Amino acid sequence: MTTLTCRAIVFDMDGTLVDSTAVVERIWSDFAAEHDLDVVELLAFAHGRQTHDTVRRFLPRLPEGEARALTDGLQAVEAGGREGTVEIPGAGAFVASLPTDRVALVTSANLDLARSRMAEAGVPWPTVVLASEHVAVGKPAPDGYLLAAELLGVDPGEVVVFEDAAAGLEAARASGASVVVVGDHDGPAADGLPRVTGYDGVTVRVLDDGALELTLP
Known part of the structure; x- marks a missing residue:
């Protein structure tokens, strides 16, 4: 005790x-596949961090406006895919x-x-x-x-x-x-x-x- x-x-x-592991891993796995990223490395970094920080870490050359839009899209998908939490x-x-x-x-x-x-x-x-x-x-x-x-x-x-x-x-x-x-x-x-x-x-x-x-x- x-x-x-x-x-x-x-x-x-x-x-x-x-x-929310199942939801999070599904969304980030799709993201990794779309952008040809190492999903294991991405998931290890993303856990516990803000979505935008992960987007910036793995797509550092993306203009800030596009990165923000991508972040908003990911968060919208997460909010709509709560089933399984x-x-x-x-x-x-x-x-x-x-x-x-x-x-x-x-x-x-x-x-x-x-x-x-x-x-x-x-x-x-x-x-x-x-x-x-x-x-x-x-x-x-x-x-x-x-x-x-x-x-x-x-x-x-x-x-x-x-x-x-x-x-x-x-x-x-x-x-x-x-x-x-x-x-x-x-x-x-x-x-x-x-x-x-x-x-x-x-x-x-x-x-x-x-x-x-x-x-x-």
């Missing part, structure tokens, strides 16, 4: 609260158990896509949500997590972040938050961090001073 004390909890979305085990019930003014979502997806996936998976929509439109510099930069802490009115060091991908784990660690790995990522960004496979058995208790005590199985 691992116990963490914090003032707020912040979640990534894909791979952390919802499992499911919750990470126990995610919906766990988020619902938390004080609503202590929870935020920081996702590299845009707002429409985030709403679509959270609804499809049945995970409650947090009070504070930061999507790609709200964060100029995406993960692995810590900007999204720093802004979430500010909006929740807490110091970043008083936050616990749940994340699953290297870019997000790097961002969360750089923000000064405590970090919990969701899933099986075992790269350097996950070294030394507590880990859960889902939220069944994860509990939260509000202490007398208002702090949150998280217990991880």
Whole structure:
């Protein structure tokens, strides 16, 4: 058992609260085939990052206007292809158990896509949500997590972040938050961090001073 004390909890979305692997891999595989790219390399980079950052990384010579249009098209396809998105085990019930003014979502997806996936998976929509439109510099930069802490009115060091991908784990660690790995990522960004496979058995208790005590199985 691992116990963490914090003032707020912040979640990534894909791979952390919802499992959209099948949808994401299908869309990026089609993109890789269309542009003659290595799909394994592309998927490894894309996970946890904003769509536009991936487009720029693999099509660096594309004019910015065309890259933006391509990004918008990919996001529209993702939002329309939500079928097959499911919750990470126990995610919906766990988020619902938390004080609503202590929870935020920081996702590299845009707002429409985030709403679509959270609804499809049945995970409650947090009070504070930061999507790609709200964060100029995406993960692995810590900007999204720093802004979430500010909006929740807490110091970043008083936050616990749940994340699953290297870019997000790097961002969360750089923000000064405590970090919990969701899933099986075992790269350097996950070294030394507590880990859960889902939220069944994860509990939260509000202490007398208002702090949150998280217990991880």
